[in-house]
Amino acid sequence: MMEMRLAREAFGDMLVKLGKTNNNIVVMDADLSKSTMTWKFAKEFQERFFDMGIAEQDMTATAAGLALAGKIPFIATYGVFLPGRCWDQVRISICYANLNVKIAVAHGGVSVGPDGATHQALEDISLLRCLPNMTVLVPADAVEMEKCMAAIVEYVGPVAIRFGREKVPVITSASTPFVIGKSTVLREGKDVTIIGIGSLMLYEAMLAADELAKKNISVRIINMYSVKPIDKEAIIKACEETKGIVTVEEHTVMGGFGSAVAEVVVQNKPVKMRLVGTQDRFGESGKPAELLQEFGLTSPFIQKAVLEVLK
Numbered sequence: 613m614m615e616m617r618l619a620r621e622a623f624g625d626m627l628v629k630l631g632k633t634n635n636n637i638v639v640m641d642a643d644l645s646k647s648t649m650t651w652k653f654a655k656e657f658q659e660r661f662f663d664m665g666i667a668e669q670d671m672t673a674t675a676a677g678l679a680l681a682g683k684i685p686f687i688a689t690y691g692v693f694l695p696g697r698c699w700d701q702v703r704i705s706i707c708y709a710n711l712n713v714k715i716a717v718a719h720g721g722v723s724v725g726p727d728g729a730t731h732q733a734l735e736d737i738s739l740l741r742c743l744p745n746m747t748v749l750v751p752a753d754a755v756e757m758e759k760c761m762a763a764i765v766e767y768v769g770p771v772a773i774r775f776g777r778e779k780v781p782v783i784t785s786a787s788t789p790f791v792i793g794k795s796t797v798l799r800e801g802k803d804v805t806i807i808g809i810g811s812l813m814l815y816e817a818m819l820a821a822d823e824l825a826k827k828n829i830s831v832r833i834i835n836m837y838s839v840k841p842i843d844k845e846a847i848i849k850a851c852e853e854t855k856g857i858v859t860v861e862e863h864t865v866m867g868g869f870g871s872a873v874a875e876v877v878v879q880n881k882p883v884k885m886r887l888v889g890t891q892d893r894f895g896e897s898g899k900p901a902e903l904l905q906e907f908g909l910t911s912p913f914i915q916k917a918v919l920e921v922l923k
Contacts, residue, residue: 616779617754619811620718623775624649626761627686628656634765635660636682640675642668642689647777648718650688668693672701672713679711684765688716691733691774695740703743706770710745714764715772721862722890722907723812723900724777732895738867740772741840747771747792748840750809750869753782756837759790767792776862778900780811783818784835795843801832804918805850808860809836809869813888813909817860820914831918839869844876851881856921858886860914862904865889886917 631637631653640662645651654661664671668689675685687694694715695702706713717740720733741748747769751760757775764771788796795807798814799821806817814835821831832854834846850857857877859870870887877885890907904910 615782617782618779619751619754619757619775620647620649620777622754622757623716623761624652626758627653630761630765631657631660634684637684637686637765638662638678640664640671640685640687642666642671642693644689644718647690648688648716650686669698669701672698673705675713676701676705676709676711679713684712684714686714686716688718690719690731691717691736692731695736695772696733699739702740707743707745710769712768713770715770717772717774719777720774721776721810721812722895722903722909723862724895725900725903726897728897729894734864734890734895736774737839737861737863737869738871741872742867745770746840748774749792750774750837750839752784752809752814752835752837753780753811755782755786756784756788756790760837763790763792776810776812781815783811783814790837793838793841793843795834795836795838795846797832798835799831799833801830801854803830803854804856804858804921805832805834805854806858806860806914806918807834807836807847807850807873809839810862812904813860813862816904816909816911817914819911820918823911823915824918829918829922836869836873839872842872842876844880847873847876848880851877851883856884858888858914858917858921860909861889862909863889864891866892884921886920888914888917
């Protein structure tokens with residue numbers, strides 16, 4: 613049975629680990645430290661933790677000031693609030709000034725579950741990747757989260773990392789490389805390439821690939837953890853070596869990850885594409901597994917998209 617872990621817990625643990633060796637790291641939260649797991653850092657480094665209350669705009673602007681003072685601020689809350697509620701501060705205070713602020717975009721996607729539409733971030737990648745100077749990363753699982761955190765502390769500039777609420781399958785290993793601007797091939801294939809982000813969607817892609825293999829359809833699966841900068845080389849190679857591309861994301865297809873891949877495809881090597889993600893709608897309350905099915909994000913929908921590409 614595949615191991616299940618919380619990526620947000622790995623995020624909290626890594627804050628503590630990195631905080632022990634780098635005194636410039638400070639952490640700020642908007643009254644959700646138990647959910648984002650920043651409480652772990654607060655427990656170890658009380659003088660470097662700031663609960664800013666339900667004031668995301670203030671938190672973001674304050675983080676910009678701390679970055680100007682030489683600190684490495686990590687700011688965390690749900691994606692509907694950051695970047696949702698404070699996009700202007702992210703754009704002007706952080707990105708326009710190209711400041712070294714790390715943004716933790718928590719509780720992304722419909723798998724947040726019963727919290728419903730108001731708390732399910734489905735537009736955050738669209739909002740973030742359009743901003744100049746912003747780097748957008750989506751570590752697939754808890755193991756990749758650890759590598760991602762180690763990488764962004766060394767990277768100078770604005771970075772957003774997206775992760776969900778629920779435990780997710782661990783689909784990477786300690787030996788899997790993590791390089792900003794690159795990707796990893798989880799499974800080789802020659803007929804169609806599935807390019808995805810997030811463990812839940814990549815796991816569903818693996819299930820889909822297993823079923824398609826029974827029909828003699830060979831599927832390549834790529835974990836595109838670096839949404840911006842995106843691995844253009846891997847995408848173009850997939851266009852050249854397979855018959856088409858299916859993107860999978862727990863996010864809206866409008867301006868989201870699939871759109872980022874499509875931009876590379878259409879400008880370099882046009883092939884048939886299908887985008888699997890949420891459509892032009894808000895989320896809703898329900899159990900995570902039920903919502904993935906309701907929004908068309910499970911293996912059968914991915915299989916259908918692959919077959920459409922092959923028609």
